[in-house]
Amino acid sequence: MSALHLHEVSKTFALKERQVVALQDISIAVKEQEFVSIVGPSGCGKSTLLLLTAGLESPTAGRIVVDGRPVIAPITDVGIVFQRDVLFDWRTIVGNVMLQADIRRLPRGPALRKTHALLEKVGLAGFEQAYPWQLSGGMRQRVAICRALLHDASLLLMDEPFGALDALTRDQMALDLLRIWSDDRRTALFITHDIAEAVFLSDRVLVMSPRPGRIVADIRIDLPRPRELDIRDEPDFIEYQRKIRKLFESLRVIG
Amino acid sequence: MSRDRIAPALSFAIVLALWEWAARAGWVADYIVPAPSTIVVHIYSTFGLLLRHSYITALEVGLGFLLAVVGGIGIAMAMVYVKTVESVVYPWVVVSQVIPKVAIGPLLLMWLGFGLVPKVVIAFLVAFFPILVGAMIGFRSVEREPLFLLRSMGSSRWQTFWHLQVPTALPNIFAGMKVAITLAVVGAIVGEFIGANVGLGYLLLYANGIIDTKLLFAALVMISVLAMIAYWLVALAERLFIPWHVSVRQDTARPTL
Numbered sequence: 001m002s003a004l005h006l007h008e009v010s011k012t013f014a015l016k017e018r019q020v021v022a023l024q025d026i027s028i029a030v031k032e033q034e035f036v037s038i039v040g041p042s043g044c045g046k047s048t049l050l051l052l053t054a055g056l057e058s059p060t061a062g063r064i065v066v067d068g069r070p071v072i073a074p075i076t077d078v079g080i081v082f083q084r085d086v087l088f089d090w091r092t093i094v095g096n097v098m099l100q101a102d103i104r105r106l107p108r109g110p111a112l113r114k115t116h117a118l119l120e121k122v123g124l125a126g127f128e129q130a131y132p133w134q135l136s137g138g139m140r141q142r143v144a145i146c147r148a149l150l151h152d153a154s155l156l157l158m159d160e161p162f163g164a165l166d167a168l169t170r171d172q173m174a175l176d177l178l179r180i181w182s183d184d185r186r187t188a189l190f191i192t193h194d195i196a197e198a199v200f201l202s203d204r205v206l207v208m209s210p211r212p213g214r215i216v217a218d219i220r221i222d223l224p225r226p227r228e229l230d231i232r233d234e235p236d237f238i239e240y241q242r243k244i245r246k247l248f249e250s251l252r253v254i255g
Numbered sequence: 256m257s258r259d260r261i262a263p264a265l266s267f268a269i270v271l272a273l274w275e276w277a278a279r280a281g282w283v284a285d286y287i288v289p290a291p292s293t294i295v296v297h298i299y300s301t302f303g304l305l306l307r308h309s310y311i312t313a314l315e316v317g318l319g320f321l322l323a324v325v326g327g328i329g330i331a332m333a334m335v336y337v338k339t340v341e342s343v344v345y346p347w348v349v350v351s352q353v354i355p356k357v358a359i360g361p362l363l364l365m366w367l368g369f370g371l372v373p374k375v376v377i378a379f380l381v382a383f384f385p386i387l388v389g390a391m392i393g394f395r396s397v398e399r400e401p402l403f404l405l406r407s408m409g410s411s412r413w414q415t416f417w418h419l420q421v422p423t424a425l426p427n428i429f430a431g432m433k434v435a436i437t438l439a440v441v442g443a444i445v446g447e448f449i450g451a452n453v454g455l456g457y458l459l460l461y462a463n464g465i466i467d468t469k470l471l472f473a474a475l476v477m478i479s480v481l482a483m484i485a486y487w488l489v490a491l492a493e494r495l496f497i498p499w500h501v502s503v504r505q506d507t508a509r510p511t512l
Contacts (some may be wrong), residue, residue, distance in 0.1 A: 056403045076409040086400045090422045090499045103408040103418065131499055 004030040004053065004155065004187060009062030011048055021212035022048050026062070028206065028215065033185040037198035039244065040208030041253045046191045047083075049213070050159045053189060054078060066155060076104075079148030079186075081161040085140040087132040093119065094128045096143055100150040111150065118146040122176050138169035142176070149180065156181070156188040162197065171229055174200055182226055195248075196232060199223075199240045207247050217247055289469050297469040298476060305458075309477050312455040315371060315443040316436075316485060319378025323435055326379065327386030328428060335394040352384050356442065360449040374446030374454070381442040382435040389431025393424025426500045429493040436489045440482040455481070 011023040022045035030036045040046045051057040053064060055071040064071040066078075079100075087096045094115055101111035119125060122142040132140055141161055148156060161177075162170045174197055181188060192198050198205045199221055207217040221240060223231060231237055248254045271291050277283060278290035285293070298305060330348070334341040356377050367373040397420055405415050447456025455478050462470035497503055 051403070054403070054407055056406060074403075074406040074409075076407060078407055080404060080407050082400050082404070084400055086404050088401070088419075088422065089501075090497070099418070100408060103405060103410045103414055133499075133501070133504070 003032050003067065004028070004189065005063075005065040006049075006053070007063040007065070009049075009052060009059045009064060011045065011052060011057070012060045023052075023059075024212040024214050026213070026215055030187055030189060030204075032187055034204065035181065035185075035188045035190065035202050036204045036206060037190040037192055037202040038206045038208055039192055039195055039198040040213060041210050041248070042193055044208045044210050045213035046208055047159050050080075050157050050189065050191050054080060054157055075155075077153050078155045078157060079151065079153040081141075081144050081148045081156075081158040083160040083163045085132075085137075085144040087140055087143055089132055092129050092131055093124065093135070093143055096132065097146045097150055100147050104151055106151060114150055115146065118149060118180075119143075121180060122146060138165050138173060141165065141173065145173075145177065145180070152184070154186055156186045158188070159191045160193065161190075163193070170194070170197065175229060177201065178225075178227060195241050195244045199237060199244070200227060200229075200232060205240075205244065207244055209251050210253060216251065217244075219243065286466060286468050289472060293469060294472045294476065298473045301470065301473060305455075305473060305477050308453060308455050308458045308474070309481055311371070311453045312440075312443055312447065312478070313481055313485075315374040315378055315446065315454065316439045316481070318371075318375045319442060320382055320436055320439040320485070322375065322379040323382035323386055323439065324432065327383040327431065327435070328390045330383075331387050331390030331394060335391055348384070348387065351380060356380050357445055357449075360446060363446075364450045369450055369452070373449075374443050374451070377446040378439040378442035382439040385434040385438065386428065386431040389427040389429075390424055393427030394420055396427065397423050422497075425497050426502060429489070429497060432489050433486065433493070436485045437482060440478070440485060444478060 006026050006028040009023060009026045010021070013020045013022055026049065028036075038046050038049065048057065052059050053066070053071070055064075055074040058072075066075055088099065091099060094112070097115045097118065098111060100106075101108065101115075116125075116128065119128060122145065124139060124142055124146075127135065127139065132143070135143070141164075145161065148158075162173050165173060178201060190198070190201055202221050205217075205219045205221060206215050207219065208214065209216045219240065223234070223236060223240075245254070274288075275290050275292060278285070278288060278293075289297075330344060334344060360373070360377060363373040363376055367376060401419055402415070405419055410418070443454070444456035444459075447454040448460055451457040455474050459471060459474040459478070462468070462474060494503055
């Protein structure tokens with residue numbers, strides 16, 4: 001299991017002649033087996049933060065350390081879920097999950113068994129040989145999640161994975177994700193703009209300001225696990241939600 | 256037979272019937288436009304001869320097209336993945352396309368002789384450009400997220416190429432190949448026009464020279480059949496290689512205007 005540290009990370013983009021500060025002095029510490037969400041308005045650089053963590057882009061300043069090792073190239077002991085499902089049209093559902101095993105050259109037999117088990121767990125049994133275009137948006141994103149879990153990476157990075165889904169599907173997906181995550185509790189960093197989703201899933205919620213993105217609050221979510229959807233009616237849950245919403249109001253993101 | 260097959264078959268039959276009727280009624284002289292039935296009979300009686308010439312033309316088309324596939328995709332890959340290659344090679348490619356192939360045909364014959372080679376070269380020259388353009392667009396159509404995804408899996412350059420870039424490029428390559436195969440037929444026939452003693456293009460010119468319209472039409476039919484089979488083979492390969500692509504699969508709703 002891996003811990004994750006960002007030390008005063010900044011990222012500046014050059015947009016034509018202009019310099020755009022996407023992230024400013026971000027410091028984050030995520031402990032092993034911790035589920036941390038970053039919630040922020042759109043355009044605050046939270047997706048960039050995830051790419052930096054994965055080593056897929058490099059910071060302008062600051063240091064990123066995963067598992068005690070500085071991130072200077074793409075890290076591979078990681079499972080990533082993007083907002084778009086990024087399924088390959090030329091692979092079946094099983095094939096798409098198995099991409100993880102094919103690229104990493106994992107032994108086929110065990111990987112295939114795990115693929116079927118994962119698909120079953122997210123309710124996709126019977127769709128193994130279907131192609132991505134035959135599935136709904138929610139089903140496709142479930143496949144993407146299975147693909148990110150197949151190789152037992154110690155770090156899970158998710159960039160608004162439910163952002164394109166309808167409210168009902170989002171609830172179900174959040175529930176499914178929690179169940180799967182609870183099985184082996186990998187360190188998880190979850191990017192979202194949905195306050196309720198962040199509170200429901202996380203041990204901690206980090207609140208980001210609009211651009212230039214900074215961390216303005218670090219809120220520990222002391223709700224018991226396992227959590228079911230009706231936890232959202234509890235006073236504590238509502239209080240957490242209210243607190244974060246107030247923060248956004250004070251940042252003039254809403255209100 | 257389904258409705259969308261009956262309509263084209265019917266229209267084809269009507270045109271043939273009108274043609275036959277016009278020819279038999281003596282509206283047009285037999286030596287200018289022979290009746291379809293006469294052409295069919297002539298094809299039957301000279302089939303051995305037609306087949307011999309068709310074989311040569313098919314060979315030229317096939318070789319020229321294969322070279323175009325290998326060359327087009329190869330050059331496209333070099334241009335997409337090595338920046339300097341593009342800046343150096345692309346102007347030459349464009350130059351090779353703006354020169355009319357018919358115009359350099361006699362020169363090619365002078366250089367390469369009277370046989371198969373100059374026809375293959377002309378077929379190649381006209382056919383490789385659409386494949387090259389298709390492949391360039393295809394290899395460039397790879398998006399950021401799938402690349403990121405593969406990188407996070409520790410994908411090697413070769414793995415990324417094979418698992419992502421090739422499948423992404425294939426639909427565009429096939430689009431180019433479909434244009435290229437019909438051009439390759441034209442290229443081979445033009446090559447035979449310029450100078451040959453065998454092949455359907457040669458047969459066409461020969462028939463024209465001795466005002467044998469029946470033979471001329473027979474050769475024309477054979478060229479059309481050859482082109483159709485060639486196109487069909489490419490379309491078949493497309494269905495085999497990219498059954499997953501939105502343009503090929505059967506389940507999707509078609510856009511309407």
